[in-house]
Amino acid sequence: MLTVYGRxxxxxxQKVHWICAEGNLEFKAVNxxxxxxxxxxxxxxxxxxxxxxxxxxDDDFxxxxxxxxxKYISDKFNVLKSHNSVKIALNNQWIDWSSLVFGLQCATYTAHNMLLPIEQRNPTLAAETKEKIYLSFQILDNQLQSDHFILNNELSLADVPIGCWLHRCFILDLDFSNFKSLKDFYIRLKERRAFEKAVISAPLPPN
Ligand SMILES: N[C@@H](CCC(=O)N[C@@H](CS)C(=O)NCC(=O)O)C(=O)O
Structure with a gap:
């Protein structure tokens, strides 16, 4: 039995809820x-x-x-699992980037627009971070010029963390108008039931 702890x-x-939903894996969610x-x-x-x-x-693990x-769920339950070492390496590259670059920017922007008490928010940092997010949008938009998803025309593990942070950007009213391929990617993700269930219908932070 799988138990996922977290709001x-x-x-x-959301990354964990989404991959479970992609694999139709049952789990217990503990807030x-x-x-x-x-x-x-x-x-x-x-x-x-x-x-x-x-x-x-996962039981006692x-x-x-x-x-x-x-990555553990993908590997153990064969959800979006790749056996190709180049594809695995590229998945890892984008997953690392999604946390160390894009996710960090999105988390900072969330804190200074939504989460912190107003008196603790730093508008200068928020504005600088917004510009950095648009640089990340450009990197993603370039990557998505010729393919429907981050690695090719099928959903892969790399899309999961990127899609979750992208939805956060949408919630925070960031402007997608200069990034057509990225916007089309987000629309494509929204058509997936698993994304809708795990990400789109999730409450807003900090709930
Ligand atoms: N690198 C960690 C970051 C985890 C993290 O920062 N989680 C945040 C929520 S996104 C957290 O636990 N915040 C405390 C809270 O939710 O109260 C991961 O990817 O799991």
Missing amino acids: QSSANV VGGKYGGHTSSEFKQMNPNSTVPVLM IIYESNSII
Whole structure:
């Protein structure tokens, strides 16, 4: 039995819900973090000493870090799994980029537009981050010029974290008008039932 700990408004948690939905995998969702709290309790810290969500429990196996979780699910349950070493390497490249570059920008922008109390928000940082997000949009738009998805014309693991953060950008009213291929990609993702269920219908942070 799979248990996913984490509030569904978190883009990192949405990655896990989405890949489970793509594979029609049943799981139990336990709300932790945000308005639910619980992530700093000693019980939770035994699962993840970083006090962050998501955490996955698969019977007695426990793993944290969203990207590691989706790779584990992909591998174990054969969901969006590749056997081609070049494709695996490219998936890893985009998954790393999605957290270390794009996701970091989106999380900063979310904090300074939505999450932090107004007096703690830094409008200069928010404006600088917005410009960085548009640079990332350009990288993604270039990548999507000739293909429907990040790696080719089929959904792959690389699309999962990127799609979750892209939806966050949509929620935050970022402007897609100069990035037609990226916008078409987002529309394509929205047509997938699994994306709709796991990402589009999720509540807004911090709920
Ligand atoms: N690198 C970690 C980042 C996890 C992370 O920062 N999670 C945030 C939510 S997106 C969190 O736990 N925040 C505390 C909370 O939700 O209360 C991962 O990918 O799992």
